[in-house]
Amino acid sequence: MAYSEKVIDHYENPRNVGAMDKDDSGVGTGMVGAPACGDVMRLQIKVNEQGIIEDAKFKTYGCGSAIASSSLVTEWVKGKTLDEAMTIKNSHIAEELELPPVKIHCSVLAEDAIKAAVEDYRSKRGAGHSQAEVAAALVAH
Amino acid sequence: MRRELHDLMAGVCIQCGAELNAPPALCHSCGAIQPFRAELSLFDVVGLPESYDLDLQELRSQVLQLQKILHPDRFAQAEATTRRFSLEWSTRLNEALAVLRDPLKRADYLLQRQGIDALGEQVKVADPSLLMTQMMYRERLEDLLAAKDQNGLDNLRGEVEDASSKAVNKLHILLKKLPCEQVVEAGSVLRELQFLDKLLGEIDRGEESLQNL
Numbered sequence: 001m002a003y004s005e006k007v008i009d010h011y012e013n014p015r016n017v018g019a020m021d022k023d024d025s026g027v028g029t030g031m032v033g034a035p036a037c038g039d040v041m042r043l044q045i046k047v048n049e050q051g052i053i054e055d056a057k058f059k060t061y062g063c064g065s066a067i068a069s070s071s072l073v074t075e076w077v078k079g080k081t082l083d084e085a086m087t088i089k090n091s092h093i094a095e096e097l098e099l100p101p102v103k104i105h106c107s108v109l110a111e112d113a114i115k116a117a118v119e120d121y122r123s124k125r126g127a128g129h130s131q132a133e134v135a136a137a138l139v140a141h
Numbered sequence: 142m143r144r145e146l147h148d149l150m151a152g153v154c155i156q157c158g159a160e161l162n163a164p165p166a167l168c169h170s171c172g173a174i175q176p177f178r179a180e181l182s183l184f185d186v187v188g189l190p191e192s193y194d195l196d197l198q199e200l201r202s203q204v205l206q207l208q209k210i211l212h213p214d215r216f217a218q219a220e221a222t223t224r225r226f227s228l229e230w231s232t233r234l235n236e237a238l239a240v241l242r243d244p245l246k247r248a249d250y251l252l253q254r255q256g257i258d259a260l261g262e263q264v265k266v267a268d269p270s271l272l273m274t275q276m277m278y279r280e281r282l283e284d285l286l287a288a289k290d291q292n293g294l295d296n297l298r299g300e301v302e303d304a305s306s307k308a309v310n311k312l313h314i315l316l317k318k319l320p321c322e323q324v325v326e327a328g329s330v331l332r333e334l335q336f337l338d339k340l341l342g343e344i345d346r347g348e349e350s351l352q353n354l
Contacts, residue, residue, distance in 0.1 A: 031267075031269060031272040031273070031276065032265055032266065032267060032272070033265065033266040033267075033271070033272050033275060033336065034262075034264070034265055034266070035259075035260050035264055035266055035332040035335040035336060036260055036261060036262045036264065036335075037262075037339070038335065038336055038338075038339025038340065038342075038343075040272060040275045040276050040279060040336075042272075042276055059276070059280075061275075061276075061279040061343075105262050105263065108265075109265065112265060112267075116267065
């Protein structure tokens, strides 16, 4: 199976590989795994007081498409609000990376990982949104 | 030890009409080779009772014996239908052996017989402790390969193999009685075993790449 140039680029030069302190209250961690291929993915976001994702890191053990999908998501979420990050769909990832149908599940994994990271952050901050987020949402409307 | 197949399953010989015994590849009365039927389970194919607790030696000798009798070479001069039946049985026997001798595939097969696809492509895992452990194993493997630490790799392999045996032991308990009643738990142990299996593959590949340096 041939990988697209974009997948190869992310695979060879993955963006934002690394780890953040998962106990930091400003960090949200999402971990997901796909038993069928044995892939494990960890995606972390650092959220500032304004509710904006300042930084993102990932670590993925899996195939090129899984690495590229998570690498791409870390690029996309930087500068976004949590709500905006939650709108990322696997279809956007698959389209951007030109993933073949057999690799669509890798993009699903990356979507699940970012959602899990946002949820982890939100649950750390108490149920619902932080005040800063509510304020940001109000300004946006 | 042999399970008598249900009458309907065993059916009758296509040539002489005698009732077939398990495994239903050959008629025990006239010796005619029988058509393969899709409804036969892998256990039916090898003529062993459906169980997670398989005697692998018995499985191998049973398959070997059947392969000898059913091998297409023995039917090279026979008519086309017979040759086709023999080829099909021979292929199915190999497939059955490949699945049944593997503790992971065997458990997966038994759960699939109950309609549970624990390892499907769409299945995702969110269990934090399982994922954390897998992540740690993977990170250790990466560090050990970077350091070319063969001893460390051996230790890691040992740990992963231990974890795999523990998972297989759990499956033995969960699948002791069939159909399995704790399918959720069996599914999650099976997924853990699958992760460990893939990890062992990664350790193999990593060691190979070290040796080829």
